[in-house]
Amino acid sequence: MNLRLTATHISKSYNGNRVLDDCSFSFDRSGTYALMGPNGCGKSTFLRICALLEEPDAGEINYLSQGHPANKDIRLRRRTTLVLPRVGVFNTTVFRNVAYGLTIRGIRRKEREERVMKVLHFVGLDEKRDQGALTLSSGETQRLGLARALVIEPEILFLDEPTASVDRKNTEIIEDIIMRMKKGGRSTVIITTHDRLQAERLADFLLVIKEGNISADRSPLSF
Amino acid sequence: MSSIVEGFGRAFSLILHLDAELLGIILLSLKVSGTALIVATLIGLPLGAFLGFRTLPLKGFIISLLNTFMGLPPVVVGLFIYLLLSRSGPFGFMALLYTPAAMIIAQTILAFPIVSSLSHSAIVAVDPIIKQASMTLGATPFQVSLTIIREARYGIMAGIIAAFGRVMAEVGAILIVGGNIAGFTRVMTTTIALETDKGNFELALALGIILLAISLAINSALHLIQKKGSAGIKR
Numbered sequence: 001m002n003l004r005l006t007a008t009h010i011s012k013s014y015n016g017n018r019v020l021d022d023c024s025f026s027f028d029r030s031g032t033y034a035l036m037g038p039n040g041c042g043k044s045t046f047l048r049i050c051a052l053l054e055e056p057d058a059g060e061i062n063y064l065s066q067g068h069p070a071n072k073d074i075r076l077r078r079r080t081t082l083v084l085p086r087v088g089v090f091n092t093t094v095f096r097n098v099a100y101g102l103t104i105r106g107i108r109r110k111e112r113e114e115r116v117m118k119v120l121h122f123v124g125l126d127e128k129r130d131q132g133a134l135t136l137s138s139g140e141t142q143r144l145g146l147a148r149a150l151v152i153e154p155e156i157l158f159l160d161e162p163t164a165s166v167d168r169k170n171t172e173i174i175e176d177i178i179m180r181m182k183k184g185g186r187s188t189v190i191i192t193t194h195d196r197l198q199a200e201r202l203a204d205f206l207l208v209i210k211e212g213n214i215s216a217d218r219s220p221l222s223f
Numbered sequence: 224m225s226s227i228v229e230g231f232g233r234a235f236s237l238i239l240h241l242d243a244e245l246l247g248i249i250l251l252s253l254k255v256s257g258t259a260l261i262v263a264t265l266i267g268l269p270l271g272a273f274l275g276f277r278t279l280p281l282k283g284f285i286i287s288l289l290n291t292f293m294g295l296p297p298v299v300v301g302l303f304i305y306l307l308l309s310r311s312g313p314f315g316f317m318a319l320l321y322t323p324a325a326m327i328i329a330q331t332i333l334a335f336p337i338v339s340s341l342s343h344s345a346i347v348a349v350d351p352i353i354k355q356a357s358m359t360l361g362a363t364p365f366q367v368s369l370t371i372i373r374e375a376r377y378g379i380m381a382g383i384i385a386a387f388g389r390v391m392a393e394v395g396a397i398l399i400v401g402g403n404i405a406g407f408t409r410v411m412t413t414t415i416a417l418e419t420d421k422g423n424f425e426l427a428l429a430l431g432i433i434l435l436a437i438s439l440a441i442n443s444a445l446h447l448i449q450k451k452g453s454a455g456i457k458r
């Protein structure tokens with residue numbers, strides 16, 4: 001794996017309420033990690049901090065690039081991406097939404113077009129390329145969020161509840177996208193979910209956040 | 224009563240046989256107000272964006288000030304610019320009084336608080352999720368700002384058009400600093416005022432009708448933009 005993420009002694013409070021408390025974990029192996037835990041335990045917070053969108057109160061996030069510590073600058077941030085639970089669709093076409101990450105990286109139009117079309121096909125939105133992205137259904141919106149992230153070929157992909165508020169059929173489609181991505185397999189995927197069965201289906205490693213701490217899940221499998 | 228009908232008739236015939244003088248007046252109106260609008264946007268939009276993105280001391284006060292200035296009486300602005308530009312004023316040496324440039328300056332001052340304040344409202348109304356999304360996709364802080372401004376584009380355009388409506392219809396400022404000189408600083412609104420005074424109603428009516436038509440076009444555009452902007456608001 002080219003890029004390795006380590007969280008050491010992360011603490012984070014909001015309004016005096018401690019969400020993460022001396023939380024450490026090293027994502028040493030490539031593959032898919034599922035992060036579980038009850039509502040409000042700090043999963044999203046942990047992902048935002050790992051994705052360098054938010055600073056922890058204490059502790060450190062470190063990225064190793066080919067074994068060397070990487071500066072936490074825009075170049076590093078551009079090698080990872082986080083898909084938010086509420087996708088945050090831009091008020092433009094599906095195509096332009098997906099192309100966004102490539103446009104801001106200054107990638108030429110021809111390459112941009114090829115990569116976007118490939119990803120739209122991958123998530124099954126090729127027919128929707130010229131549709132206003134705000135008019136997509138919630139399942140399609142979630143897939144758009146995935147497409148927008150996949151097109152930039154992140155080395156670490158954070159997915160925050162990619163199937164929350166999505167029906168069975170779209171959940172299957174999204175899980176299938178994640179499974180196919182795994183097979184393509186250069187990247188590490190870190191996904192939060194409430195659905196234990198989903199975690200077991202998708203992940204190579206199960207993690208839980210409990211009382212502000214992250215640990216490997218040791219509870220017996222539920223089936 | 225019949226004289227009004229006759230007046231309208233002759234006004235329409237004036238519009239149909241648009242002569243060079245009338246056309247010149249209309250074009251100057253559009254040129255002065257259009258230029259003022261461009262300058263006002265170049266200043267007002269960045270200011271609105273800056274106020275939207277930064278936390279500044281006195282920010283609330285600046286915004287209240289802008290909102291107050293949105294309703295500035297044009298004659299007061301005219302008087303103020305007149306004092307600045309008149310021969311004994313601080314900028315008298317530039318000899319701008321009674322030129323289209325002076326009119327542009329006055330209308331810029333009238334338009335810019337509208338553009339600025341409405342841009343600001345549109346920008347702060349953009350869902351914060353947009354900022355987060357663009358950051359996660361690897362945008363630099365500057366690219367994040369541009370993305371937010373782009374999301375606010377319909378509100379910003381509405382502000383620009385509202386400002387255009389205001390300056391096109393305004394007569395107080397432009398009359399004081401422009402002087403209504405035939406063939407040089409005479410525009411639609413000042414001509415209407417003058418010709419009405421002279422009892423020359425046909426020309427005044429003809430210009431009034433054209434002004435109304437332009438105003439209608441502007442408002443239709445505004446309506447269209449607002450409709451387009453609110454289409455599919457569900458994220």
Ligand SMILES: Nc1ncnc2c1ncn2[C@@H]1O[C@H](COP(=O)(O)OP(=O)(O)OP(=O)(O)O)[C@@H](O)[C@H]1O
Nearest residue numbers: 014015019037038039040041042043044045046161
């Ligand atoms: N920006 C913020 N300001 C204040 N409190 C916050 C903020 N972000 C998160 N919190 C609080 O931190 C706690 C953890 O939130 P977080 O979103 O990380 O939980 P979660 O594990 O993702 O929950 P869920 O499963 O419901 O998504 C919650 O109590 C939340 O209210």
Ligand SMILES: [Mg+2]
Nearest residue numbers: 043044045160
């Ligand atoms: Mg969450």
